[in-house]
Amino acid sequence: MHIDELRLQCLSRHLTKWDLRSFGLVHALSEVTAAMPQLFDVDGAGILLADEEHVLRHVASTDASAKALESLQESVGRGPCVQSLVQDMVVATPDVLEDPRWPELGQLFAENGIRSILGAPVHLVGAPLGSLNVYKSTVHEWDESDHRALAAFETLVERLITASLALERSEAVATQLQEALRARIEIERSVGIVMALEDLDAVDAFQRVRRMARSARKPIREIASDIIKYKKIAY
């Protein structure tokens, strides 16, 4: 497996221009795995990521074999990809039928067209979070260039995940800002209604709305939307 450096650079540049907003992380990761067999001499690739309960979940795969590679390990809870995550190291299996570490998996892998596997951990802020895997349908001694190629892709995957998480955090604050703006305006509108109904000025009307919220033990925005809806002062 010799990595095509130039094509990887092109892909990397293409990916940073990607709009993760519309594609979504999973889609982006699927595109990365789909690109791997085109750039390396492998038959397929896949990504497993740990969920919030630290269970590895299949996220992306190039084909049915790559999917089987992941789902078999997902169900058994063991295997080269699981180990690469747990031990935070690259794990190579030149021949699944000869690997003494996963005797129960060898035959199952082979039946699904998988003969050799290379798995590398995927990190998020330094800690292993998942595993990136490639397979071949033939016996293969993974060499130094294979390891380097996989590491290059691992970096790409990590960058995508980091960017996606940062975006998610920003989106949460942005959504919160939108809601706060809306709530703030509702409150002013309800203050206006109370001003007209009770013949109060803005300061007293606001105090009035706040007292209502306090005695009803409800957030002020809820009281405000009740006032706007019913145009009367309950509580």
Add this chain to the structure above:
Amino acid sequence: MVDGDRRSRVLGLLIGSGDNPLCASRLCEVCAQVTGMSGAGIMLMSGDVPRGSLCTTDKVSDLIEQLQFLLGEGPCVDAYHQDWPVLEPDLANPQSSRWPAFAGQAAEAGVRAVFGFPLQVGSVRLGALNLYRDRPGPLTDDQHADALVLSDLVAQSVLVLQATAQPGALAAELEEGADLHFTVHQASGMVSVQLGVSVGQALIRLRAYAFSNGIPLSEVAESVITRTLRFAATGDGSYN
């Protein structure tokens, strides 16, 4: 200039020095300065309508924002809805009359070219940046690229300001620094009681009154709140 250099240059201006930290008012100044425009304004929007102005550099920028809030049309409104920059290099002689009410009044105030850039974070839209110039002409490629970098950084800066707020509340910097038309909303509430209509409809009546009488919406709102103007269920509004 590559985008990275452009970004770090603008970031440096936005962040400022230690005794001059990031604040809402400087966002607009930096936008006008970097793009070489006559003025800039930042409009906050939510639920598809203008909510208010985070900052403006001058009276004309302020008018551009006020008109859009009043009329619901203009470069920021379009940039927000289309999710794409909106460019009008010659407002006095526009190629298409997309903003019939806005264009006349803005041109009268001296706006010759106006540009709107959406402010967006991921899939969430926050508003739009407007840039204007007192003479006609398109943006150069450099100015356009600067404006794109600026709108991205402005959106991020707004979030930095909001990130300190309690959940459900606006950050103090935004609450105090921005003109969110609180009196207009109070007046809408009052008029909705006076006319027996929804607050949304009351706001439309207020806008119509301001527009047809050529009075700024903020002044109409002030008159309602101080009870010098009262809307009656029969007419468009009458002074007591």
